[in-house]
Amino acid sequence: MSLRARFALAFALISLVVAGLVGVLSYHAAAERITQANDTTLAAATAALAENQTGVLTSPTPPPPGDDGPPAQDGRPDSPSRLQMLVGRHLAQDGSVTVLGGRPVPLPVTAVARGLATTPVAGRTDTTEITVGHDDYRILTTSQGSGRGALQVAMDVDLSNRVLQGMANEIAVVSLVVLLVAAAAGWLLAGRITRRLVRLTGLAEQVSARGGVTGPDVEALQVPVEGTDEVGRLSASFTTMVERLAASREAQDRLVQDAAHELRTPLTSLRTNASVLRRFAELPPAARERLVADVQGETRELSHLVDELVELALSGGSEEPEEPVALAGLAAHVAERVGRRSGREIVVDADGSVVRGYRASLERAVGNLLENAAKFDGDSGEPIELRVQRGTTTVRDHGPGIRPADADRVFDRFYRADAARGLPGSGLGLAIVRDVAERHGGAAFVTAPSGGGACVGFGVANGRLLPDTAEPEHVEAPAGA
Template identity: 55%
Template sequence: MSLRSRFALAFAAVGAAVAVTVGALSYLAASDSVFAEVDRTLRSTTVALTRGMEKREEQTPAGTADTADTARRSPAGQNPAGQNPAPFPGLDLPAPGGEAAPQPVLQAVARDGTPIRLSGPLERLPVSDTARALAASGRAGESDTTEIDAGGHSYRLLTTALGESRGALQVAVQVDQTRDVLAGMARQIAAVSLAVMLVAAAAGRLLAGRVTRRLARLAEVAEEVSTDGRVTHDASEPVGGRDEVGRLSASFSRMLGRMVAAREAQERLVHDAAHELRTPLTSLLANATVLHRVTELSPDSRDRLLDDVQNETRELGHLVDELVELALAGRRGETEEPVDLAEVARRAARRVYRRTGRLVHVDADDSVVRGSSPGLERAVGNLLENAAKFDADGGEPIEVHIRQGAITVRDRGPGIAAEDSGRVFDRFYRADSARGLPGSGLGLAIVHDVAAAHGGSVSAGTRPGGGAAVGFTVSRSRLLPASRPRTKTATAD
């Protein structure tokens, strides 16, 4: 079953449950109210009948008869069956056939359980065991209410004990119309509940269609990616919306965008790496071919050949190391922590000094940033090694300038041409002036990735007075409150 259908069924179920609950409560409340009114009518009629019997007893000489005997000899009791009885004395009852409600049925029950018809359209009312018990031994005012079927109609029957073994009185009213009204109300409630359920289902399906349409689009994109691993431009566009589905879509689109960028970078890296590896491998293959005739070479030629093989192998190993470094950039999961940029620069300067013997002058403020200490140290180290490679004379120390998260390395080399300044951070890019120098063209690309990982940017230009000024920045949002503009200098040696 589709998610849209499930939404529609859920809305229909909730709507039906609410409608049925409200309808049932309304029906019960109406039923209780109507029958409470009927019961009040029965009680008031019973009270009036009791008072009328008490007045009749007051007119009868004491000790001549009990209430049941009086009822037997009353005009109502003496009238033959089928005739219209006279109302009980003292009780004002509507006449049969009047425009008022149907005439109530009045009946007395002797203490031995004998029914005595008093008034009403029925010849007699059924006397239950409960009614006999009330007539025989019930306390005065004790009553029982029930519903009966008699004469083809439904009646609400109230039996009230007179007390002192004087019997009981029964009053019944016809409730057919009341039942019909309540049945009609029940049918209306059922119809309304069904209508609410259908409207809720339609609304649920409409709303689910709007929600699931976007989810279906995301599902199509996910299936496309899982099938061939490729994402089209349109597939990575957000489907819109500010709700949870819209947020999911936006996050999903950003994730796909990063996947696309990562795949393109991976393909570009593989292509460039294959191109760069081809040159040293070709040279090594040629040298290996010459080594087959090593006995025919002069000692000087053998030495040059072995030096060439050694240099090519070293360069190949360095290239592989940088490729691995570049491929793993951003995937190491390095923990971010407060990093003192001046201390990072000093550590990188000491390492470069040990490798190249070049002095490095560090001019830094108290910039402390939130970032990866190993990554930032690799970036500064690559800048210093690049400067040491191009400034081979070593007449002056290499300078590291740090201000508010911006790191710049300056040298006195040949500088960077204007047409090269925008491309020196590309992978494997080698300026014409650098093609005769060792290196793979990946060092500054690693600097670019580290800067991007810290929300910064890279820059390359010419130093005033000659040389190059190459550096990167860390996002100012990563500067910690411990950072101060105070300057401190040091020379690594």
């Protein structure tokens, strides 16, 4: 069953229950009022008969001559005799009946009525309803006590019962009408409610069938955002999800294409060296050494490239939890590790910045900046400077610097400036720095400081910067292990 049909059915059932409950309560309230009115009339007539006032049994004013009144539901006319509603009788102790007035109706004498006629206690009553012929009568029997028998007053309640029956029929008809109207209204309203959900379902099925989203699909999968309710928010979230899926798909395709391009060079070199290895025994010792060194270097570069590709692919999709990260301690730890590995002196100048972020990603980004600086600094003799201030991390080297033409592209994947083509590396280190910065709502940057060299760093969004909790630190990482 569709969601629209369920909505319509729910509307109909709720409306039916409400209408039926109101109808039943109204019916019982009307029936109770009518019964109370009849019992009040019977009690008043009994009291009058006890005072020998038989005039209360006189019939109401009959209709005009020639008018037999409206036909009854059973087809019998409501004749003037039927308007003689009350019947008064005296019931003796021996069970004999004396008619005191009113309509001559042969009412049966029940065992309860006989018991009230013989009881010595006055004022005991019994109320019952019986059917005589086609008419319903409500009988009130009241004991007089002291051997005086009992008084019986009966009232024709056929008209009251017909009114209640008509009311019940009307309630049933109204409930049925309410059911149909509620079902129709529920169907229309559910259509308006589920229209956007149906659209979203169709688009989600398209995305599932295609196995992903590409750039040209984004416009076709746009969902109009109508209102600020839950469905409107779902539409906005779906549109954002589609755009991110398309961007992720494009990034994956670009990464695969770039990786395939970069992997060709070391693989081609390895294939060439592998073919030369077939004549390894024929080579002179110096050529053998060069060949082995070349194979080892290419293998090392290929392994490094694969590692960086894996890091780059996982930099934005890992399940690393967010946590408060003190950048001063992180910077000192990374500087010590890179300094020991590279043998370079690294000076850390860090304030008490604490950010809400991903510790491993931030550590990788800072490590890439330091390794990149160590590679390009050369033999300047100056220490590498690592500075952390207000959530912004900057690494300065004293090497040849970065040309303005290369400054805008150094964070692109696999991009290597002319001055870096002869150096080891894959061109992915700064790309990872940029991805980590964007993951934290910030950006990577390059500046040219006075005095030469380059400043490369990244920042985080202001919303991720937590209140400072530490004094600035100045740390010198040891030079080499």
